[in-house]
Amino acid sequence: MQTSITELVGVADTEASLVALGNEFGMALKSGVVVYLQGDLGAGKTTFCRGVLQAFGHSGSVKSPTYTLVEPYELGKQVLYHFDLYRVADPEELEFMGIREYFVPEAICLLEWPEKGKGVIAEPDVELIIEKHKRIRRLRFLGRTERGRSIVKGEFSKRMSKGE
């Protein structure tokens, strides 16, 4: 796993190392943070989320909430919402399900396919872009708010450089 800092870039060449990266990122997260996960079908967004959830004590598999749109997790004192908006045709659907109520300071929100919720979902603190090159996954973490930048360039990058 290699990293460098501006935004933060990571490379995972196995599914296990992508989960491990998600785990490290999860350790750096704070309540109220909104994370967008971007990348093609099969890029590894859900796999990465499994690592994030493990950081909060989740041990099972992580199902993609493609039809239900959101899967809630209550892990210890932390609530996390994992969204998969792939099937959303119109962001208005999300208004109807009351999506705004999920973006609260007590929760961490992880969103796959956030572009489908444009205008309705909260702005991201951190944007993660996953690029797939055969079995290699290249990850770019972009801090989009003060809080997001302090995670990416602070806690997360500290954790990453310790692991090298």
Ligand SMILES: Nc1ncnc2c1ncn2[C@@H]1O[C@H](COP(=O)(O)OP(=O)(O)OP(=O)(O)O)[C@@H](O)[C@H]1O
């Ligand atoms: N280096 C790698 N890291 C992660 N996953 C890998 C890697 N190489 C191959 N894979 C495979 O890629 C797939 C990633 O699937 P995943 O469900 O995490 O993608 P996703 O981005 O959530 O897709 P979707 O948009 O359909 O929700 C898995 O089947 C995994 O086994």
Ligand SMILES: [Mg+2]
């Ligand atoms: Mg997925």
